[in-house]
Amino acid sequence: MGTIQRDQLSVDSRASSDSSRVELKRTISLFSGVAINIGIIIGSGIFVSPKGVLRGAGSVGLTLVLWVVCGVFSLLGALCYAELGTTWPSSGGAYAYLKAIYGDLVAFLLMWISILMAQPSAFAVVALTFGNYCLQPLYPDPSCPPPQIAPQLLGTLIILLLGITNVLSTRLSIFVQNFFVVCKVVALLIIIVAGIVQLFQGETQNFENAFEGSTFSGLGNALYSGLFSYAGWYSLNIVAEELKDPNKNLPRAIFITVFSVTIIYTLANVAYFTAMTPREMLASNAVAVTFGSKVLGGFALIMPIAVALSTFGSVNGNMLTCSRIFYVGAREHHLPSLLSMIHIKLLTPLPSVIITTILAVIYTFSNDIYTLINYFNFVTWTSSGAAVAGMIWVRYKEPDKPRPFKVNIIIAILFVLASIFLVVIGTIDSPIDTAIGVGITLTGIPVYFLLVYPKRLPRWLTKIEGAVTSRLQMLMMVVKEEKEH
Secondary structure, three states: OOOOOOHHHOEEEEEOOOOEEEEEOOOEOHHHHHHHHHHHHOOOHHHHHHHHHHHHHOOHHHHHHHHHHHHHHHHHHHHHHHHHHHHOOOOOOHHHHHHHHHOHHHHHHHHHHHHHHHHHHHHHHHHHHHHHHHHOOOOOOOOOOOOOHHHHHHHHHHHHHHHHHHHHOHHHHHHHHHHHHHHHHHHHHHHHHHHHHHHHOOOOHHHOOOOOOOOOOOHHHHHHHHHHHHOOOOHHHHOHHHEOOHHHHHHHHHHHHHHHHHHHHHHHHHHHHHHOOHHHHHHOOOHHHHHHHHHOHHHOOHHHHHHHHHHHHHHHHHHHHHHHHHHHHHHOOOOOHHHHOOOOOOOOOHHHHHHHHHHHHHHHOOOOHHHHHHHHHHHHHHHHHHHHHHHHHHHHHOOOOOOOOOOOHHHHHHHHHHHHHHHHHHHHHOHHHHHHHHHHHHOHHHHHHHHHOHHHOOHHHHHHHHHHHHHHHHHHHHHHHHHHO
16 A cells, blocks of 8 residues: 555554555544534435435325334444444444455455445435536426436536545535535524424424325335435444544444434424425425425525535535545555555545546436435445344354444344345335346456455556555655655
């Protein structure tokens, strides 16, 4: 791995005979950990997923129940990840746990599918949401939507803009993240308060016969849409090596975050239904904007602006955590060392940001935003379920292994069963999407044995990587000497 110092990771480098030893400083407090998780979880999902959950559930009552169920399920998974994160206190999240439990191949396959599909598709969903909300004031009539290329071009613009931001300055990207966390929370509070006012004014007609029309035929897609809004509860595990007192703060931050977001999401959906009928919600491409136009009157313009700002923060936060995933993957020799390095002058993770940006732009031109959500959820729940199942096995295999935080075994079993259920029902509802996900995952097997597996690593690739790493090390030494003089 290269010796270039990673600014946003606050690393200390200690040279050794053959490589550099990189250690992450513990600079993230409990409050900062909660802020990171909330900033990543609350993105575009709550502004786009209500339509997908309702479409799959068929009724207002079942929709609200599913939002609570998704929150509880995410909390169970987060508590299991708290044990995983304190048992194996390494950055990288699910990747690090799968490597420790199942070995290199399984971990590499997760890295492979995350780079090629999960992360770029998540960025694309957020970017497309940005495009739809920006265009909503210009196309208020649901029967006359904007041309499909319009939100795609706007989505591409935000990805490129934030990609450039993360390349130019880490401090700027952190400022963007902090500022837009406030914006997204304020937007949801406006929705919730307006909904409470609506309830006091007697706007409860949509809650009468609330379960009428309920259907379970689209339950898989409904759950996928809801769980997509909670995606990110595992984000703090990705930066576990940077968290202060992780044995205490990791479980605390996870519980505070998921519990708070569940309450916010449920109240926001109640608010939506005080102003919109199910038919109106299904016809809207920008649920929060439609809500604002019906309830906020002259202040309705606040909603598209607030949601657009929220998507900025979400994409930016995910780009920050993506750099950690690349960093850990390169540290474990599953990715080229180049991907763990930063620009020698800008001190930003240039290679990883460029690759992520290119793939995200490609996915932005997908014809169906909910197909992207299915891609993301397939990877998330397959890897999360496998990690927790492995945790259960390690408990049996190594009962004396230190576990600073230990979740009830029943919770772990329920999470694994629920993960299996989600993958199965998602496959039944969208078999083509699952087949594509499995196919892309399997393409990682020959890549692993041809390019990664140590005994099969081609000499030419070793020479190229060694030459690039050596040249970058020399450049870094020159830059350091010039600064010292």
